[in-house]
Amino acid sequence: MNPHRKRAKTVDRVDSADSALVSSESTQMRPFPSKPLSVDRVKSVESSESGRMRPFKDKILFVDRVDSVESSESSRTSQFSDKISGFDRADSVEARVDSAGSTRMSRFPDEVLERVLALVDSHKDRSAVSLVCKEWYNAERWSRRHVFIGNCYSVSPEIVAARFPRIRSVTLKGKPRFSDFNLVPEDWGADVQPWLSVFSTAYPFLEELRLKRMAVTDESLEFLAKKFHGFKALSLLSCDGFSTDGLKAIATHCKNLTELDIQENGIDDLGGHWLSCFPDSLTSLEILNFASLNSEVSFDALEKLVSRCKSLRVLKVNRNISLDQLQKLLSHCPQLMELGTGTFMQELISGPVTEFKNMFSNCRNLITLSGLWDATPLYLPVIYPACARLTFLNLSYATLRSDELSNLLSHCKSLRRLWLLDTVGDKGLEAVGSCCPLLEELRVFPADPFDQEILLGVTESGFVSVSRGCPKLRYVLYFCRQMTNAAVATIAQNCPDFTHFRLCIMNPGQPDYLTKEPMDEAFGAIVKTCTKLQRLAISGLLTDRTFEYIGKYAKNLETLSVAFAGSSDLGMEYVLQGCQKLRKLEIRDCPFGNAALLSGLTKYESMRSLWMSACNVTMNACRVLAKERPRLNVEVMRDEEGGDDSQANKVYVYRTVAGPRKDAPPFVLTL
């Protein structure tokens, strides 16, 4: 292999490997065409390093190498202020910085470079930027304010702090996604405290923290509230381990709080007193979301809070807030852009449309509406005045029927995103198709997902109706009990712009109900037609053919969820071979075994993670994988001891520069 090709290959890897540390969703990573020499330099610098050094192979250049270069520099350049100094190993291509900049390759002085790069937001772009050359790498790391860590175990807080000195905002994701569906035991890990401890020294001015599927304790929340004096924004989604006492600490101590966003967590709800802990002096709140908390808060405290926070733009209250309380709140914050209502009915003297007809009349900025618990046709007209401007309407907790929805949607011409319950039926979806031509996202949730005996809900025909009327659809999540290949093919033709296609036929392994054939052709049609597809969730009776299609056509696919599908190892192999951009693969209850697992040996380091549960994988194969790929953590969740032959029931594989977990509970074996 000639040296140039070798380097080029490595650049590619660095590109994708860097996303171990920093990666994002939307924009595509642009491969960097130039400067393979920089990689070479990284390599040679690295060879003088100790510590986290591993012999450089012509494999994936991992983030740690870039980092270890980094950390060797930081000790020498600790007097850094705004200037970035080049490395001592100057060469003709990348010269040292001097203030005159006369021998520089790049034309900008560092300050300009940093200022320009500060405007680059996307993580993928930033990853690409950091690979251009040393200069740009350093400019990038100094100008970065937000770091996104898609897997908290892929990197350690120390490494992050070493590389990015000036972070103000962190997004951190922990447990594998299937933990949302109870497939991951409690105490699995993803504790946020080690991160907070490091951040308290590295980023004392941290302002934002967004956590998803992390384990968070009240102590951690209190630590956060007390140690970070300028802290502004906290968002917790699908986390667990804390109670409303933790929220008390946040409310009490965060003097500059702008955002408190609590969504769907495993929270111990001890009461609504936390809201009363906001001091009277707090006027900075812009986002407050406590819709998923069950206990009642003091309305008086809430009203006062809302009144004094003039910049409030997002308010999502919980179900205990009544309609007339809501009306009072809205009178204080007409500037609201996003509203989540409380319960949307109550006993009235004259009638809802009379008593509440002005509720929304002053809310001229309202573009998102959610909540609407218990909304009935009698009360929905209250929101009509606001409907024309709405771009996102979340009716997924309102058990509406088709005619009720139809009446409502006739007022909602601007909708881009719509979430529904399947009580609206196919007829309701017809209304969606006719009323919402701008629709880009549709999610239809099942009202009664566990009652297998019912045949209510939506079917393939509702989906087809929507696709006819809404050609701009790009995101769909659809729960149904029956589907056909022909319908999905039609849908794909109507909406070729899908980026996210998540179809859940709720009965596992169910075929096309008309032809009785597997649903292979349905997903085949999707991947063939929708070339921009990034995320796919499949269901129904599926053979290896589905995976063959996916591997062959879904070239932009990044996330794939598979359940109860496939016929043999080939299925998984097709996907691993064919989907070059695959980052997350989660599989449950499929007949994929060791051969399938090991076919991805060279692939997993370019992915964020792999989950396989209730498949046919043995401990042996996992051990082989772990041995061959030391830069992966191969974790098996076990319930009992077994020999080499025993099944590996839950396997979680992910790339990491942080080595094996130090906090793994006893039931997690890192091989």
Added chain:
Amino acid sequence: MITNMEKQAQAYEIMANNKDLNLKATELRLGLPGSESPEREVVVHGSAIKILVAGAKRGFSDAINGGYGVGLVKNGGQETDVLVTPKPALLEKKTQVSDKLNGQSSSPAPKQQVVGWPPIRSFRKNTMAVSHTKNEEKDDPKIGSGCLYVKVSMDGAPYLRKVDLEIYSCYLDLSSALEKMFSCFTIGQYGSHEVRTRDGLSETRLMDLLHGSEYVLTYEDKDGDWMLVGDVPWDMFIASCKRLRIMKSSDAIGLAPRAREKSRNCTEPNNE
């Protein structure tokens, strides 16, 4: 005279041409304790997995055993999902048999779910469970949810239906609707389609229709008693009906006298 079993066999032949689906093995039957119901190998939810096994030969049953045999995740007791296994021991479990029915029938087996399927987050699961209960309890017409859904089951059919009693105004409408809904499940010729006037104590049209198929329509009232449909005035019926069941005439023999006796004694609609 063809037996019930053979009739049902024909029913399934018609329903599913694809023999791979093996519906017979997966049929949901409301068997009587001690009666001869065919051995089931998997519960209704697991039947779908059975379908999968038929189509996918390789090692999948191993995967099932491997997957489901393992102990369930501990999740703080919040969830009520139950692990499904194909092991027979679990499947023999039947729910409580109502004593009032004199052992004539049993309610359907508890829904056995696969862990984490369908993939819905806990918050939504718990929230919808609460809402759903609220809706089912709401049958006060003043609050007017506008619907009164009751489940309709038919002996031998693989799944239930739900009907909204509010949308019908008399037994006639209900019977036509049910006839349409369940016609695919019955063989046998319907009797004459002549209409009879509604009369509290005479047989309904539906019973005529079903008579040929050896089925009768019964309902469970608020007291938990099973009564023949048609015995009481329509308004009283919908006020007290909790669920409907199309059962075999042979099973319904014990009901008739009690039903008539009850309606004779009944002077006013049942209160909640």
